[in-house]
Amino acid sequence: MSHALFTSLPPTNTTTNTFPFTFSPSTRLQPSSLHPDQASLLLSQCTSARRLLEIHAAILRSEILHHQVVNFRLQKSYASLGYVEKCLILFRQTPAPNVFFWTNAIHAHAIQGLRFITISLFTEMLSSDATPNGYTLSAALKACHLYLGKLVHGYAIKQSLHTEPYVATALLDMYARGGDVEAARFLFDEMLEQPIASTTAMITCYAKRGDLAQARQLFDETSQRDSVCWNAMMDGYAQYGKPNEAVNLFRQMLKSDSRPNEVTILSVLSAIAQLGCVSSGKWVHSFIKNKINRIRLNAKVGNALIDMYYKCGNLEDACLVFDTMKEKDVVVWNTMIAGYAMHGQSQKALELFDMVRFRGLWPTNITFIGVLNACSHAGLVEQGRRFFHLMKIEYKIEPKIEHYGCMVDLLGRAGLVEEAYDLILGMNNIEPDAIMWSSLLASCRLHNNTSLGEKIANYVVSKGYANSGTYVLLSNIYAAVGNWDKVALVRQLMRESGVQKEPGCSAIELGNKIFEFVVGDRSHPQSRKIYAMLDELSALIKAHGYVPATDLVLHDLEEEAEKEKSLAVHSERLAVAFGLVSTKPGTEIKIMKNLRVCVDCHNAFKLIAKVTKRKIVVRDRSRFHHFSEGTCSCGDYW
Template sequence: MVHLSHKFSTIPINFIPKQFSKHLPQQIPSQTTPPFIPFSQRQNQRSLLESQLISALNCCTSLTQIQQIHARILRKGFEQCCYVLTKLIRILTKMEIPMDSYAKLVFNQVENPNPFLCTALIRGYCLQGHVKESVFVYSEMRKKNVLPISFTFSALFKACGVVNDVDLGRQIHGQTILIGGFGFGFDLFVKNSLIEMYVKLGFLGCGRKVFDELPGRDLISWTELIVGYVKAGDMESAGELFSELPKKDMVAWTAMVTGYAQNAKPREALEFFERMLNEGVETDKVTLVGVISACAQLGAAKYVNWIRDTVENLGFSPTRCVVVGSALIHMYSKCGSVEDAYKAFKVMEEKNVFSYSSMIAGFAMHGYAYAALELFHEMVKIGIKPNKVTFIGVLTACSHSRMVEQGRQIFESMEEKFGISPGVDHYSCMVDLLGRAGCLEEALNLAETMPLEPNGGVWGALLGACRTYSNPDIAQIAANHLFELEPNAIGNYILLSNIYASAGQWNDVLMVRKMMRERGLRKNPGCSWLETKKGVIQEFFSGDMSHPRYGEMKQVLEDLLNRLKAIGYQPNMNSIAYDVSDEEERRILITHSEKLALAFGLLDINADFPIRIMKNIRMCEDCHSFLCAVSQITRRVIIVRDNLRFHHFHDGKCSCGNFW
């Protein structure tokens, strides 16, 4: 066993820095016969010295300073003082000094550690991700009959959540019941930590059971469970729980607002936010980011202008608040106005990696690769280190513009220059980049040899490239992986069927369509929406003929179709997922949601303004070629955002280069 007292006892008193001297006694009592001091006075002196040592530890900013104060602790006979040593371990934890290298050695010198000292070490191990060690310390304290405290269990529950170990969490949950005679069975702090753990691990039923059995609940209890439902996408249960909450604070309101935004319910998010404002509830940056995200999903100028003014009125100027400013940049980009996004970026008084990453992503989704690269090099030049999100934006920009060599260099620089290990999303970008450039064999090789397990994004990028370059062999390989990873994603089946159809492999087309029927797969209804000249959002669903102006819209589409056929346009029937009659095929194609939205836009929106359409799923090949041709014969600018990127149609061309 290492004797720390031997290590530090030789450090002279005058080695302690001046800034700590006022906290420590200046003279050591003589070792000759000491004068008689009454017990009460000795106790007062010891308490004073404890306070001085604690104050000195609070001032430490380095390991060297901690060691100097520790030497004083040993010289003054406090090596068994749990109160002082608990503070020492907490300071070591705060400074992220490995527990085994120092704190554990300090702990091992204590003959009778109390619950607070044990908990300090457990918490330190937990925060550093060493869950096994923290559980070992807990086991040892139980063997020594040292009773845990509330903070002991909260630290252990948090650690179980971090390492995704629900079995261990349940065992520790059992401990709180076994030691229930000491109040842990109904300790609110412990129970809230337990709810948080179950929620984080996805065991909402267990979390709800703990919540329901609590005799007294506080805001934390309610909010933890609401957040759990939000993360699980169960906004109905979250809303019911929120309505039962006796006193609703900003955290609970924000959980609901951001929850609706994250679960693709932007209108509900905005409604909740307006209720929040009307009830006079304070808002913070987190709330505003959630609302801004909801506005970005809707893509309507009406909401964009409203949230911009609201942010200013609430005192969160986007020019000074980086978080809000970055969220607004993202919103402008998602709403189709990369120009407004760049204006917002330029006027920001302070910029960080998040604001740069938002702007780079905005340029990337609109196809402005050179602007994205220029901004990336600018941020590196001024000393802002890019993060993983930054590189996704830059690689996406290179991919959309088929800048293969630039993409390779940036991908390689991630680890070599910036010390960032590429994630699955970065490999997905590289596969997409190689695929768009026609390097299908290289893209396949990268997907098969990458050090991480490829996900649906990787194989989906390769499958999309096979459509462009008509390679059914590699498409089959990519599709097989996708069918295993995403068995119910009907878009993958349709894409493979279209690739086979383009290659004239009709037997394979029938095979894929049979698979779809056997698995009961139905295509998600396409939904498109746009903002009218009166600021009202109009929604259109594929195949829906119930719109009040459907007769006018149908006439517009038929007129366009006749004009397009005169210049050689032919509908792409491969976009139909099932075998139907020719007449039914034409009806299905003409009532795709983006075509209905386009027809309404041509009727409603002035010719001087672009028609901006938002769509919930990927645009099919027929609609893409149709909108390209319409932009040519009508001389209208048409901007469509699908779930992949923006398409700017103008004069018969699309900004995506017919690759999306």
Template structure:
């Protein structure tokens, strides 16, 4: 009987007991003791199963001790435990097991390399991953499609997109996994345009996308505000009968919300049979960024009674919505509920929302007290930034100067803080202080972040910067914009030159304002789209006061709806009004 067990360990009673023990540490240790007593501790098949189960039980220390105690492990044992360690998040131990495997001079397989490369990717361990890449080449797995796809993911997660693309381009035959790895690599590193370009290349080669492809493309569309492509993806999903699971459905909600069509996002939300906490949170976040605070609160209340338990990210979305909509009482209640009912400890993001909410509403002293009394330790720069923005909004220059001192102490190399402080001084008429701040920036070699705006026309995003003359149709765009601004002035628009660089003369300021990136993008969009269609603009910075005013008049004289997504929120301009109601 004993002999049969050793020859057929996977059919033995001991193996069945292992399976019954499952991911429970104490029963596994009892089986281990039985293996030793019965002499079965030399069975690598049984030991391999014991190792993987111990790892899944969360006892990596016990797993490590077991691995180091086995005198003659084989490649399959190491492959299994490396994969299991990766699966359950023990990436450093996966690397340790890989090193032990090399010490035993055991043969590697593509199974070995895909697992250990994944561990390096999840750790963003660029140096060690490069060494593994060398091992891959030396062992003759450089052309293995599974290993190559893993390498693309590794380099992308480690931020080396150049090498990731090199591996991708050198693949003679690319699997769907490789395409997905390259697309998601670009998207997750903020290169939405490049992600979309790879997707188009994939289409040209006749490769059918799967759900993972579409999730990444939808995320890229969210970055770029590429509504047309996002709608095409949605139509593709419906046409091909793909299952709109939680991940894909949530991606569609994010895409529609971030591309300016929040009603379509809600339509997708309502049509999803299964929703998890991120689905609910994404919908509330979408409402919040459009300034729909009441809708956010209604959905939040519905989630409390009929949905999953909210997490800390849910509360960030709800508090942010309250901040954008001026729902101060509701925001206070939400924070209290978060701490008392759900026992969640506020993070930096929650504090930023609270300070932003109180500050926007004009409760500057209360916002400042909140920072002093409710935040343990040193407040993060983001908290002081929210406070400084509120001081600028409500023209409290003395408090703004005090807040700026805290901010510059924490982040002395951030040019945005100096620009904000300079603007506060300028609005207060303190031109001497403006000059001091400017000189500080020059001495530190700091430059203001370049603003740009994107507008989508016929599936192509066109980018404009202030005074940009790089577009092939620059002359026509500028001429059209001049005429457009003349019409706006006739309708009552007056340039708000106080929002410009204060060393310029009045006339120069007005000219400079006229050619801000969002105005150029709007002019191009109006020139190249049909009457009555909506213009959608994506801006990387906060929209300035003058452009906000100008676009109201442009929406009137053109009869168009213009939707602008800036750094903080959406603005829907229609018939001379903005959805933010000047609360931004």
């Protein structure tokens, strides 16, 4: 027997189970006391690697490994504990394995995601004396992509196994994973009985395609739902920009017979992060802390909590979760680095990167995206260049478009627009996308580089990359220099292209409710109070030196007063005014905006925070701004 079977297994706890005879970590099994039936019973009750090694040793001493049932149960026990390599060693030493041995080996590798070995074993089995049954096919199908899955489907039809429930469900799942909705739906409709696993696979299939209406219809028609079914629908909502629906579904699930599990929590926290609703996040966090709910604060759950808190503007709680976590993999460190970067605490993000290296963790490409973002938000050009080269030279990570995008953003914000442009042109085997060009175009607007801005805009339009943001940025460039004829021309191009400007929308959470505002909004019941507050704020901040940035207004308005009035009713200002009239003095105000906050509102918010003695937190498309006492956490660099 290979010694490899008795190495590399971690120690486990020493809780004593009840066995037919005394069996504890300090007591070795006696060869004379172990018979095949006893060995089989012990293996069926074994739940730890250490106990399994002891039983295995006793089996060897008792010379009963050749017993088919004992051998099979031993392989199955190793597989159930995740030690598939031990299972495979035993399998290879089994003379003439039957269908049960083959199926166990195939299933063990399939559930571990070892697709290549799974398919290899299945192919090898087809050349052996053993004939696959329905369970074998269902296990093999877990590892099949669409092309291979169709071949297995053909084999199942040939063997008249395709109608067996396990096989039919596995086939449906395979087609669903492969994105063949029509084939999956055909199999689903052909089933005489539709088990919950098949329904869930079909819901997942629709959700992955973005057809949430069909997914929800099927979900609502299902009377017996398990947690996997709930999770599939919830995850679909979270992944396709319907976070409210995901959170509402979670509330419904709590009233059902299904118990939320770790996957449920990951989905709902992702949805809450999109909403920016920290009160809902705290509620879910309390749910996790309640031991009765059996949700362990492992690396995945902790990472989701950190992500949720910092995206909801609560960096302090994100840090608290991070500091109290016992399990921290590199993904958790990456998320915390990204959180610091997004909130303008670039130095702390870089310090965290140093800690990652100090602890011996290997940075990933995601780590460097967070670090480069931190450099970009703080204008740390030299550090950014150093990290970009460190990633390639020391860690052998080939830069992806996200890394180049960070560098273009960093250089562009620092005024090095020509260098950023050259970097884009020099990218190897990577095609710049619309986001990268828009970033450079924004830098051209910021630094009044009209000639390069025009050049980039013309290229983007000719390539069909232009979106509403492209046209708006180009309009801003022309408006800044007073070239209203070209502003009109850009608008005409937008109309001819069918492109519409994305309307600015800002939201504020008060009393566990989200209130949304658009520019010039007067639909709110407290609209009169809101506009009165705006007028009061305007007078107060002017007394402290505020000067409206009227050059930002795209309209060719003749009177400066009209331009100033246009700026004063931006959606984020309406949200802040509503927050001021609706909360007690000193209460922190948090705003979420779908677009980048404009320079004029940014200047105004610094003074509003000062005159009202409030802290104002604004989350825009790219980062968080913390306004307090006349300053912003971004240092006016964003």
